[in-house]
Amino acid sequence: MSSLCISMVPIRLQFALIVLLFLSSETTRPCLAVTSNQELLKGFSAVPLSSVTSFQPILSDQSGNFSLGFLRLNRNQLALAVLHVASSEPLWLANPTHLASWSQSTRLFFNGSLIISDPETDFLWSTATNGDRVVLLNTSNLQVQKKGESSSVIWQSFDFPTNTVVQDQNFTALVSSNGLYSLRMGNDFMGLYAKHGGGSDELYWKHTALEAKAEIVEGNGPIYARISPDGYLGMYQTGTKPVDVQKFNNFQRPHPLFLMVRIEPDGNLKGYCWDGSTWLLNYQGIDDTCELPNPCGPYGLCTPGRSGCSCLDNRTSYSARGCMKEGYGDLCGEGMAEDKYWVMRRTGVEPAHKELTRQERASSVEECEGMCEKDCRCWGALYYNATGYCYVVEHPIQTMVGTGLESKVGYFKVRKGAGDRRRRVGLSVGIVGGVVAMMGVIGAASYTMRRRRRRRRGVEEEDRVISGPYKNLASASFRSIEMSSSH
Missing domain, CATH: 1.10.287 (Helix Hairpins)
Structure with missing residues (x-):
């Protein structure tokens, strides 16, 4: 391995402790990594190279299928990432919500903790460990290990997934790269949630465990999920038998494939398999585009079987900018009375996930609308007179689904200013x-x-x-x- 020694640079007071730990490590000669290692020992240090345009490898697994390194994003930002080498697909990021800068001020080093710091942007991430080495397994799992008669794992990336998980990795939560959507495990289900500014998260997809092979026992701990190499997404509580199985396209096929599941920026949960040359779609939680949480944007309309989007306000033409500005928070704050919003009505529409939307009985559309009008937490109400159900929307209005049935009537609050365009x-x-x-x-x-x-x-x-x-x-x-x- 070729190396180039670098000198320490002054950093802010909040990094003083890191500097002291770094100087007290076994090796006091930090070096710049320009090739990939198969383990990192105490005293290792690396900074990003200005000549690298995409990915700078630092650590590889023994098979060469995976690599830890600096991933360049948005031209001048840096993420510490584990990549699938053949496809350059990132499988794990150290801190996806806060990125360092791609500059000589950013440094990755190992002094028992794996630390990446950038004094210029006040970025700091650490494994907070006291280990002896860092290794990358041929499963893509990054580990900090303590040496002994048998190496013990004191930290691993598999315990901190971001938006992606791979086969044989247990997980209970995922967050999309844009931070808008998340997957979480409930007592007996896994669900997908949409984040709305200032309000509670919306459950828009729910898969309840069928408990066909094993039963969920109350008090035996929470459930978790794992991708099986046999080709399914399983939910478990204890033992090796899953309480639920969602089959992939390659279920029980004999040839080995590498599998991963990801929550996408549009809110869908998708599974992929690597066939040696490309990633193939292997599974998806939501098949219909109109069932996604917000395919046409705020106050948009998605009609099944039709291509493209339209607007709830049929006087507005849909464009790439959407229909209207998105609402935010609630209408309960000071000065957020009726004079702060106007009302839009539209027939032939319903919520995309009405079975997961709050439902109330109402004898008429007027009663349904009245419920929402009096409730400052309500942004919309949709009434279906064939069933007498009133669906109450308690978050800023997103995409609705077009049904063509005039008996389904929607009532929507629009914050004044949202229709300025x-x-x-x-x-x-x-x-x-x-x-x-x-x-x-x-x-x-x-x-x-x-x-x-x-x-x-x-x-x-x-x-x-x-x-x-x-x-x-x-x-x-x-x-x-x-x-x-x-x-």
């Missing part, structure tokens, strides 16, 4: 219309004046033409008389 379009049209009308008035007046002048000239010309020879009747003066007399 639509109104600005209307204002622009009004201005243009006003200008056109003004031009029309001016044009009409001008035409009238020209016509009067032509009439006067025509009378004069008529006298002259009549007194002249006949051949002059084809002259321009005669044609002007003919045009004038035709009006």
Whole structure:
């Protein structure tokens, strides 16, 4: 391994303890990693290279399938990541919500704890351990180990998944890369949740354990999930028998495949298998696009069987910017009374996940709307008179589903200002219309004046033409008389 020694740089007071720990480590000669190792020992240090444009490897597993290193994001940001080498697909990030800068101020080192710090951005992440070495297993699991008669694991990345998990990795939660969606385990189910600003998270997908092979025993601890190499996503409580199985496309196929599951930025839960050259879609929790939490954006409308999106307000054309600004928080705060929002109604719509939406009995659409109008936590209410159910939406309005049934009526609160873009379009049209009308008035007046002048000239010309020879009747003066007399 080639190396280039670097000198310590001054850092802020909050990093003083790290510096002291670093200086007291077994090796005091920090070096810059330019090739990949198969273990990191105390005294290891690395900084990002300015010449690297995508990924700088630091640590590899013995098979060479996985690598730990600096992943360059957004041109000048850095994440400590474990990648699947063949596809360059990140499987784990140290801290996805707070990234370091891609600069010489950022340093990764191991002094018993694996630490990455960047004084310029106040970024600091650590395993908070007292280990002897760092290794990357051929399962993509990054571990800090303590040496002894048998190496003991004191920290591992498998215990801290981000948006992705791989086969044989136990997990209880995942968070999408954009932070909007999460997977969590309940007492007897796994669910997908959408995050709404200032309000409670919305459960939009739920898979309850069937308990076909094993039963959930109350008091025996929470359930967790794991991907089996046999091709399924299982839920477990204790023992080796799953309490539920969700089969993948490659279920019980004999040839070995590497599997992973990821919660995507659109909120779907998808499984993939690596066939040696590409990732193949192997499983997905939500099949219908309209069942995703927000495929058309705030106040959007998704109609099954149709391509594209539209808007709940049918006076607004859907664009890449969406329909309206998203609401936020609730309408309960000071000054958030009725004069702070306006009401939109639309027939033929329902919530995308009505079975998971709060339901109330109502005898009429007026009663349903009244429930929402009086409740400052309510953003919308959708009534179906065939069943008498009123579905109450307690978060800012997202995409609704079009049904075409006029008996399904939606009532939606829109915070004032959310429809500014639509109104600005209307204002622009009004201005243009006003200008056109003004031009029309001016044009009409001008035409009238020209016509009067032509009439006067025509009378004069008529006298002259009549007194002249006949051949002059084809002259321009005669044609002007003919045009004038035709009006």
